Amino acid sequence: MDSPKITVLCLAYNHASYIKDALEGFVSQETRFPFEVIVHDDASTDGTADIIREYARRYPEIIKPVFQKENQYSRGVAIGPTFCFPLVRGEYVALCEGDDYWTDPLKLQLQADALDAHPEVDLCTHGALVTQNGKFHGYMPSRLWGGILSADKIIRGMRLPTASLLIRREAYLRMTPPREILFNDTALLLQTCMRGGALYLPRCMSVYRYQTPGSWSAVHRGQARMDARKTEQAQLEAFDQWTEGRFHRAVLWRTTRNDTSDLLARRDYAALLKPRHLALLLQRLGKTLHKYFVNLASLYRWKRFL
Numbered sequence: 312m313d314s315p316k317i318t319v320l321c322l323a324y325n326h327a328s329y330i331k332d333a334l335e336g337f338v339s340q341e342t343r344f345p346f347e348v349i350v351h352d353d354a355s356t357d358g359t360a361d362i363i364r365e366y367a368r369r370y371p372e373i374i375k376p377v378f379q380k381e382n383q384y385s386r387g388v389a390i391g392p393t394f395c396f397p398l399v400r401g402e403y404v405a406l407c408e409g410d411d412y413w414t415d416p417l418k419l420q421l422q423a424d425a426l427d428a429h430p431e432v433d434l435c436t437h438g439a440l441v442t443q444n445g446k447f448h449g450y451m452p453s454r455l456w457g458g459i460l461s462a463d464k465i466i467r468g469m470r471l472p473t474a475s476l477l478i479r480r481e482a483y484l485r486m487t488p489p490r491e492i493l494f495n496d497t498a499l500l501l502q503t504c505m506r507g508g509a510l511y512l513p514r515c516m517s518v519y520r521y522q523t524p525g526s527w528s529a530v531h532r533g534q535a536r537m538d539a540r541k542t543e544q545a546q547l548e549a550f551d552q553w554t555e556g557r558f559h560r561a562v563l564w565r566t567t568r569n570d571t572s573d574l575l576a577r578r579d580y581a582a583l584l585k586p587r588h589l590a591l592l593l594q595r596l597g598k599t600l601h602k603y604f605v606n607l608a609s610l611y612r613w614k615r616f617l
Contacts, residue, residue: 316344317419317477318401322390323350323409324382327357329520334366336413336517338373342420349375349398350409351390354382359409389494396484404483410523411474414440415516422477425510432459432507433482434500438515439472448521451475457513465504466550466561468568474517478503488549493542501550505558537576540569 319337323330337348350367352360360378367374375398383390403423407413415421422435441448451472454460460469473496482503489498503509544566551562571588582588 313345315347315401316342316423317346317403317405318399318480319346319348319405319407319419320391320395320399321348321350321407321409322353322395323355323359323363324353324384325355325357325359326409327355327359327362329410329412329523330359330362332412332518333407333409334362334374336407338366338370339416340413340419341416342423344420344423346373346401346405346419347375348373349377349395351377351394352379353384353390354379391494392486399480399484402480403477404480405477407474407517410520411472411518413474413517415514418516419477421512421514421516425512426477426479429507429510432510433479433505434503434507434509435477435512436460436471436475436509437512437517439475439517439519440515441472441519441521443521450515451519452511454511454513457511459507460504460509460511462504462508462558463561465500465509466558466565468565471500471509472517472519474519476503482506488553489546492546492549497543497546501546505554537573540573544569 321333321337323333326333334350340346350363352363360376363374363376363378367376377394377398379394383393403426405419405422418437422437426432426435436452438454439451441451451470452460465471476499478499483499485502487498487502489501492498547562547566551559567587571583571592574582574588583592
């Protein structure tokens with residue numbers, strides 16, 4: 312196979328109930344260029360590896376599996392830098408966890424065309440349907456129109472579905488201070504939005520399964536969510552220092568938002584009466600209303616995905 316234009320990274324662990332959807336989404340892509348899919352199975356115990364092997368046998372030019380004999384995540388190993396980074400050959404990197412999937416066969420081609428046309432941007436995203444237990448749960452991000460999402464908007468915490476991301480290789484592979492604290496989506500979005508924000512395509516092309524067993528959204532609740540916000544605060548501080556305060560106002564807004572979320576979780580209503588927290592609560596109310604409006608409009612616009 313010629314050198315791939317895109318390398319897709321898929322991390323799987325005990326995703327036997329979902330991985331076939333992800334793999335079908337990969338092999339159904341219609342592109343004018345070669346692409347490859349690195350599927351990393353972290354020693355699954357439920358048959359996930361067998362499904363991956365079958366697709367690798369049927370589509371050897373596309374599916375490139377990596378199988379672990381011992382679970383690496385439980386050992387504290389950063390799977391991306393350790394096992395996936397050395398295998399990336401594409402000009403662009405696309406992501407899709409094993410429990411999410413793509414729904415549009417033109418996804419990679421459209422996103423590659425978009426980044427080709429915008430060399431000033433490192434990151435491309437699109438709309439995604441959110442489901443929970445197989446039922447409609449909304450859309451991400453809450454936006455109807457295409458165009459450039461500013462770096463400030465993303466740093467402030469705009470949620471972008473992982474399976475919607477296409478990133479320039481150099482921006483993806485870079486190890487930065489936030490990533491050194493924790494290798495996660497927060498660090499990835501911080502470092503890839505810096506140069507030009509993100510290019511948003513107003514087309515629903517993937518599905519994000521919310522709170523599947525063992526997923527981040529299912530595991531991080533209550534105290535675990537508060538602990539995750541502490542780590543995020545450290546990442547934001549490291550990002551602010553690394554960028555020499557270039558995005559300080561956006562970082563300050565997000566750290567204040569995290570503080571407000573912690574006060575809500577602890578039911579510290581007296582502290583929430585402080586002006587900065589009240590302002591954040593009012594903004595959150597406005598964003599929630601906006602989200603419902605966008606979801607209703609998106610239901611009409613993208614109803615074929617339900």
